[in-house]
Amino acid sequence: MFDYKFNRTTLVYLLPIALLIISLFVGRYQTPLSAVVDESISTFSSFFFGTPASISTQHTVLFNVRLPRILAALLVGAALSISGASFQGIFRNPLVSPYILGVGSGAGFGACLAILLWNNYLIIQLMAFAFGLLAMFIAISMGKVSKGTGTLVFVLSGIIVSSIFTALTSLAKYVADPYDQLPAIVFWLMGSLATVRYGDLLYILLPIFIGTLVLFLFRWRINILSLGDEEAKALGMDVEKMRLVIIVCATLVTSAAVSVSGVIGWVGLVVPHISRMIVGPNYSRLLPMSMVIGASFMLVVDDLSRTIVATEIPLGILTSLVGAPVFAYLIKKGRMGWN
């Protein structure tokens, strides 16, 4: 079980790479295979040998529009899924999503506030990120103030924080300019990767990398936290400290992802379940699988969002429209991977 076997499960790990290549071809602007190959070669040679870079439309479409967006979809999907899986483990609840501690509502309000006050793309991202983290810190400190530091207290604190930020977001919508700001707010809240550039990826890469790395290193320990506080303590775990580290890292990853994509539901909740059906509940295998499935799922959904109709369909809508039936089908098949 721990030894390496080349089987279908291993093949799943190649899925994101295959999808990345396929996604380069997908879009309203036609790019035949030969063009993609030509442009790839010229880009590589300009990158490595300093030959003049291509300035053709094809080049712009492939490498300045599609590729950053593809990379963002992979990154955001992986981030939301690893954090969802981690939260499910430490809260011992398979119905938990990355937004359990109010991170989504916090980030949403941060973005709304930025749209109202500055309407600068960079500040919107920054505010979304900062308010996501702020929501978590408020939830954690509320959870710590009350004496019983069980997971239930954290969940309740998350609900409280969430409802406050949701109310504030509604207030922001209410006072927003209905012709200019309100559509921007609504569009941001539904989630989209349409405007992603390489620069955005650079900002979120570091927090996502750090958070993911720590979660990845602690992945086996999440198994033990999922047994409950008393048993984890009996197995020599400093439960409070470990739980805090995982909450902070999962939130860091979620906030960073949400800051470029907007609040995208379903992915962080459903992907861990699909992954559990493939590799079982052991977090040693579940976390890497969740990242791979999450990245793939998000990329497919984003491909759909930019091809189905002439205008963009917001991602948050599609993740639910695609994710919910898939999930329903899997539940019917009855291999849930939890009790």
Add this chain to the structure above:
Amino acid sequence: MELMLEVKSLAFSYGNRPIFENVSFSLKKGEIMCILGPNGAGKSTLIKCIAGILKPDNGSVFIQGKDTVSLGVRGIARNIGYVPQQNEVVFPFTVLDFVVMGRAPHLSMFASPGAEDIKLAKESLAMVGISDLAERPVAKLSGGQSQMVLIARALVQKPALLLLDEPTSHLDFGNQILVLETVQKLASLGMSIVMNTHMPDHAFLLGDRAAALSGGRLVAVGKVETVVTSKMMSSVYGVNVAIREIEDMKRKVCLPLRR
């Protein structure tokens, strides 16, 4: 013989509600101690205090002469194995994955278990006689099987002392005896064992040492014969109890009397 466990004037309370105080006893290597007492007397709480899961208000616990406070959670888990009454796993880990988790106190923080840990887990599954369950999901096991899995996980910790919290409480007659036999086997291998039980008769079956916890105090502690007496059991449980010697089995039994 080597002194394994020393509990010195332990006291615990939930808020303002005292559970027990001034609990002291000691245990040598390979000895079994059965803790008896009515529901709510604090038997589980006492076990959890010894295991370091709950922090006692007062008193101290020494394992092989070392104060458990100085050992820390990880150090305690390397010396003391704790078998909870029941476990509620949310995710259906396989038995082997579950038992390997007992290696946690021996592995560095970032490590996942390796081949050696898997081997130890398989050995302890064999020790309690459930090797054939290794790939089954924990949640699908019967009461007796999951009790054995919990014992196997504690054994993987390689503890000097094993604490069992009413290991027989949800089991049928046959499985109860199976657990007791396993406990006896472990003791004969040199492990010290503290076990809560609601059946005074189990103390006779194991035939070693016993203690009675009642009204927040350890009212009796010592050899089974001196603790499980009709007078003591009647006062602890509030019902009339008779102790009889079964001649051809050469052991005593504890039976309730009809009113």
